[in-house]
Amino acid sequence: MLDLAGRTAFVTGGASGIGLALGRAFAEAGMNVMLADIERDALAAAVASLRDVGPEVRGVACDVTDPDSVDRAARAAFDAFGKVHVVCNNAGVAGGGGIDDLSLDSWRWVLDVNLMGVLHGIRAFLPHIRGHGEGGHVVNTASMAGMTAGLGFSPYTASKYAVVGMSEGLALQLQPFGIGVSVLCPGYVRTRIGESGRNRAERYGPSRTPDPASPAGALVAYIAEQLKAGLDPSDVAARVLAAIRDNRLYVFTHPEMRPEFDQRIAAIDAAMDEAAAW
Numbered sequence: 001m002l003d004l005a006g007r008t009a010f011v012t013g014g015a016s017g018i019g020l021a022l023g024r025a026f027a028e029a030g031m032n033v034m035l036a037d038i039e040r041d042a043l044a045a046a047v048a049s050l051r052d053v054g055p056e057v058r059g060v061a062c063d064v065t066d067p068d069s070v071d072r073a074a075r076a077a078f079d080a081f082g083k084v085h086v087v088c089n090n091a092g093v094a095g096g097g098g099i100d101d102l103s104l105d106s107w108r109w110v111l112d113v114n115l116m117g118v119l120h121g122i123r124a125f126l127p128h129i130r131g132h133g134e135g136g137h138v139v140n141t142a143s144m145a146g147m148t149a150g151l152g153f154s155p156y157t158a159s160k161y162a163v164v165g166m167s168e169g170l171a172l173q174l175q176p177f178g179i180g181v182s183v184l185c186p187g188y189v190r191t192r193i194g195e196s197g198r199n200r201a202e203r204y205g206p207s208r209t210p211d212p213a214s215p216a217g218a219l220v221a222y223i224a225e226q227l228k229a230g231l232d233p234s235d236v237a238a239r240v241l242a243a244i245r246d247n248r249l250y251v252f253t254h255p256e257m258r259p260e261f262d263q264r265i266a267a268i269d270a271a272m273d274e275a276a277a278w
């Protein structure tokens with residue numbers, strides 16, 4: 001999809017961080033934009049902040065864990081703009097993790113938002129994009145946590161590996177329809193992901209803050225520092241737009257994290273060699 005101007009983009013998690021930066025970049029590229037988010041006040045502020053950028057930016061309340069809510073948000077986009085061409089399944093939360101945190105509530109919350117949320121977006125928009133036949137692009141936000149397991153035993157890592165796998169499979173199947181797929185795998189980006197608990201629905205129980213003296217507490221503090229020093233979300237968005245235009249599957253933003261990934265691939269290669277020599 002080389003020509004973005006005049007098309008429409010739909011972005012979940014569009015009220016903050018990477019989603020908001022994507023919304024701005026799409027608007028600057030001449031696209032109509034629908035921002036979808038669970039946090040209504042932040043959403044209204046996000047839409048207002050983009051008022052004079054691009055042709056038209058609107059917002060719709062949406063909880064990506066609920067397929068009906070995502071369907072309703074999709075219909076709002078169709079009603080507002082007719083056709084949607086670019087869908088960014090970007091909403092995500094960080095929470096839980098480590099061998100001392102085995103709370104099922106945390107696992108369900110993170111998997112519902114980060115994994116099922118992506119699936120709900122694909123289900124809501126794919127028939128529409130195939131139907132209008134003008135081409136399109138699906139962007140799924142994963143993470144470098146979908147490439148290496150440095151965070152340890154964590155629902156976040158599990159969700160992001162899953163998003164990488166489903167994006168790779170989707171890309172294969174959509175190629176014949178002229179619909180591209182990109183999977184965004186950033187390292188640390190300066191956003192509010194460290195405060196994800198602000199949007200944790202009651203049904204998932206309370207967010208627990210780990211004891212700062214525990215290994216989990218130390219990891220949370222380390223991540224908070226890394227996020228503060230992270231990449232600007234606008235840099236991430238610029239790379240995503242380039243990947244859409246060039247129809248590239250993988251979008252990486254932190255090449256300095258490559259050694260950890262190379263280590264994993266080397267270990268897999270070695271295991272394959274062992275299997276071959278069996």
Ligand SMILES: NC(=O)c1ccc[n+]([C@@H]2O[C@H](COP(=O)([O-])OP(=O)(O)OC[C@H]3O[C@@H](n4cnc5c(N)ncnc54)[C@H](O)[C@@H]3O)[C@@H](O)[C@H]2O)c1
Nearest residue numbers: 013016017018038039063064091092143188189191192193
């Ligand atoms: N910030 C990073 O370092 C980083 C790194 C790798 C990947 N990511 C991924 O980037 C994506 C965007 O996160 P961010 O860093 O911009 O964080 P952020 O907290 O700034 O933005 C996330 C947005 O998602 C929304 N959201 C949360 N739950 C939702 C739900 N159930 N339904 C709809 N919207 C919901 C939030 O309200 C928020 O506006 C996430 O998928 C995250 O996992 C972030």
